[in-house]
Amino acid sequence: MENFTNETIDITQLPKFEAVTFTKLHPSYWMINLIQIGIAFALVNLGYAVIVLNSAEVASHQVPIGLGIFAFFLLVVFFSRIAFKKKGFAFRQHDVLFRHGIIATNTLVIPYNRIQHVALHEGVFSRIYSLAKIEIFTAGGSASDIEIPGIEKQQAENIKQLLMGKIQKEL
Amino acid sequence: MEQFRSPQRQSSIGILVLFFDTLRQYFRALWPILVVWFFKYNHGEFLYVVLGIVLIVVLVGVVAYLKYINFTFYLDPDKEEFIIHEGIWNKTRTTIQLHKIQQVNITQSLVQRLIGVYALNVDTAGSSDKEGHIKAISHELALELKSKLLHNERKKLAITPDSNEHTSNQAEPNHPFISISFLSLVKMGITSNYVRSFSLLLLFFFTIIDYADKLLNVNLWENEGIENYVDTQRLVRSIFVIVLILFGIVIALNLSRMIIKYFDYKITRQKGSLLLSFGLLNTKSTIIKPEKVQITSVSQNYFQKKMDILQLKIKQAAHNEKEERKTGIEIPGCNQQEKEAIFNLLFQKIPQKGFRLKPNYRKLGFAVFLTIVLPLLGYFFFRNNIPTFNKQYDYIAGIYVIFVGLVQYFKFRNSRLFIHDDFIILQSGAWDISHEIIEPSKIQAITTSQLFWHKSIDVGSLILHTAGGNIAFQLGNFTTIKSYVNLWLYELERSDSNWM
Numbered sequence: 170m171e172n173f174t175n176e177t178i179d180i181t182q183l184p185k186f187e188a189v190t191f192t193k194l195h196p197s198y199w200m201i202n203l204i205q206i207g208i209a210f211a212l213v214n215l216g217y218a219v220i221v222l223n224s225a226e227v228a229s230h231q232v233p234i235g236l237g238i239f240a241f242f243l244l245v246v247f248f249s250r251i252a253f254k255k256k257g258f259a260f261r262q263h264d265v266l267f268r269h270g271i272i273a274t275n276t277l278v279i280p281y282n283r284i285q286h287v288a289l290h291e292g293v294f295s296r297i298y299s300l301a302k303i304e305i306f307t308a309g310g311s312a313s314d315i316e317i318p319g320i321e322k323q324q325a326e327n328i329k330q331l332l333m334g335k336i337q338k339e340l
Numbered sequence: 341m342e343q344f345r346s347p348q349r350q351s352s353i354g355i356l357v358l359f360f361d362t363l364r365q366y367f368r369a370l371w372p373i374l375v376v377w378f379f380k381y382n383h384g385e386f387l388y389v390v391l392g393i394v395l396i397v398v399l400v401g402v403v404a405y406l407k408y409i410n411f412t413f414y415l416d417p418d419k420e421e422f423i424i425h426e427g428i429w430n431k432t433r434t435t436i437q438l439h440k441i442q443q444v445n446i447t448q449s450l451v452q453r454l455i456g457v458y459a460l461n462v463d464t465a466g467s468s469d470k471e472g473h474i475k476a477i478s479h480e481l482a483l484e485l486k487s488k489l490l491h492n493e494r495k496k497l498a499i500t501p502d503s504n505e506h507t508s509n510q511a512e513p514n515h516p517f518i519s520i521s522f523l524s525l526v527k528m529g530i531t532s533n534y535v536r537s538f539s540l541l542l543l544f545f546f547t548i549i550d551y552a553d554k555l556l557n558v559n560l561w562e563n564e565g566i567e568n569y570v571d572t573q574r575l576v577r578s579i580f581v582i583v584l585i586l587f588g589i590v591i592a593l594n595l596s597r598m599i600i601k602y603f604d605y606k607i608t609r610q611k612g613s614l615l616l617s618f619g620l621l622n623t624k625s626t627i628i629k630p631e632k633v634q635i636t637s638v639s640q641n642y643f644q645k646k647m648d649i650l651q652l653k654i655k656q657a658a659h660n661e662k663e664e665r666k667t668g669i670e671i672p673g674c675n676q677q678e679k680e681a682i683f684n685l686l687f688q689k690i691p692q693k694g695f696r697l698k699p700n701y702r703k704l705g706f707a708v709f710l711t712i713v714l715p716l717l718g719y720f721f722f723r724n725n726i727p728t729f730n731k732q733y734d735y736i737a738g739i740y741v742i743f744v745g746l747v748q749y750f751k752f753r754n755s756r757l758f759i760h761d762d763f764i765i766l767q768s769g770a771w772d773i774s775h776e777i778i779e780p781s782k783i784q785a786i787t788t789s790q791l792f793w794h795k796s797i798d799v800g801s802l803i804l805h806t807a808g809g810n811i812a813f814q815l816g817n818f819t820t821i822k823s824y825v826n827l828w829l830y831e832l833e834r835s836d837s838n839w840m
Contacts, residue, residue, distance in 0.1 A: 183826045263833035272791055278825070279785040280832045283839070308657065308839075309784030313805030
């Protein structure tokens with residue numbers, strides 16, 4: 170009890186979460202995004218081709234509709250690029266930060282002592298580039314979970330170890 | 341333990357309870373068929389109907405009897421277990437270890453009250469679905485079984501350190517410290533849930549008109565003479581009467597729902613947690629553990645304020661996503677004093693409103709754009725492009741704009757975030773004004789969010805995630821929000837505060 174002090178906290182002197190520099194996702198993750206969009210594009214075009222071959226009415230407008238699909242996918246690529254650029258993460262001494270969003274900038278902060286468990290996820294395409302996704306879960310439901318994609322496998326493994334260590338220590 | 345050593349059945353009169361229980365179960369499963377059958381009912385078949393009813397009663401009676409015969413319970417003193425056997429075809433054997441029993445509740449529903457038997461529920465520390473539930477047992481037997489279940493050797497050892505507090509609480513378990521009177525429920529019933537019931541009724545009303553339109557080929561809209569300007573006065577009067585009738589039905593529905601659901605609401609204190617029991621037809625009981633409480637919300641509207649009643653809603657930490665929606669526990673019809681008593685138990689003090697954060701006027705602008713401007717644009721699009729469009733709908737559009745405009749204005753005016761050292765309170769709502777209270781230590785994670793065009797005017801949003809749901813405040817001063825986020829994070833990370 171003799172070590173106990175209770176001084177007024179100077180709010181302006183507290184560490185600022187908004188001043189943290191974020192680490193960007195691995196550049197190869199953008200390639201994975203492109204592959205995924207490309208596959209979706211190919212599937213849609215395949216379906217469209219089947220419709221064109223079977224319906225004379227659609228076939229007579231096939232060029233404008235085709236251009237429309239193309240424009241739509243260009244938009245998807247554009248927004249994915251923004252989303253990719255915006256995503257970033259940071260590990261501080263006591264919490265993990267994740268920034269994401271397209272028109273909004275969302276910053277999610279989870280203190281280490283609120284983490285329930287940590288998982289590592291490798292997708293099919295991620296494995297080609299040896300990337301992994303870290304999933305951090307809290308008791309606050311799906312809205313407060315962090316999923317950081319596009320981290321090098323080895324680094325992700327290290328981060329997971331670090332987080333596990335932090336959770337262990339908190340317990 | 342002698343008395344409960346051999347397997348025994350419930351009170352024999354309890355067959356009646358099982359009978360009504362089974363009847364209700366079947367009715368719940370079969371009511372759509374019954375409704376169809378009722379509408380197709382032919383007046384010549386009176387005999388068949390009587391036969392059918394007799395058959396159903398006999399059938400349910402037999403099932404109830406079999407349920408009664410197959411339900412036995414006993415205590416195994418050597419293994420220290422309470423064992424229940426049940427089921428006609430599928431036999432279930434539930435074994436509860438005595439030292440795991442947390443709570444034994446004796447309750448009585450309306451049917452049980454009429455027959456004079458009690459229900460006994462056994463709560464364990466484990467999952468919620470594997471509990472012991474005896475439906476019909478006499479009062480003396482119930483009390484005896486309860487004491488046998490709660491006092492066993494291993495438990496006694498575990499409890500000794502704080503036995504003083506324990507015995508003093510156990511001595512008066514049947515004295516609720518809050519019981520909500522019938523009058524409070526009536527007050528609550530006539531003053532709450534207007535919007536929900538009214539919209540349901542409106543939907544019902546329009547469906548009926550639609551049906552009448554299709555089936556009978558009468559257009560009720562035209563028959564009511566909306567076009568007939570001479571009859572305006574009569575029309576206004578009939579609309580007034582319809583609204584009055586609708587309003588009456590809404591109130592009656594709310595009232596009966598409130599009374600059926602919350603009749604005889606009792607709150608008892610037990611070992612620092614709150615034990616709630618309520619219900620007219622079947623008595624429900626729940627436990628609130630203060631350390632598990634995440635969000636406490638108080639809601640009150642203008643009339644309720646005048647009558648000094650309010651509604652409390654308590655959200656506890658959910659074990660999984662499925663359970664999440666069910667964990668809100670409502671306490672209707674408290675007054676100011678009772679609210680403070682409950683708060684004292686939950687927080688050890690009365691929540692205070694601290695620093696007040698207001699939303700930017702853009703919040704109102706955006707809400708008006710979404711709920712008024714966009715629908716109006718759509719309306720005028722149809723109005724100008726469809727030649728047969730009935731211009732009478734302009735009145736409805738006008739009423740809509742005024743009504744929604746008022747709602748949005750009051751929503752904006754009531755939207756506040758109060759930040760105190762020990763409490764964060766979110767105020768919201770247009771008519772029913774609610775205060776959602778959380779303690780900063782219950783925060784699991786924090787999201788801040790800002791649209792890129794709001795950067796220059798320093799406006800942004802905040803979401804606080806807790807294990808009982810989220811608290812969101814939109815478009816406040818972002819610098820202030822950020823400084824509080826830093827403070828909360830500091831508080832959370834500095835100590836290992838307990839959130840559950």
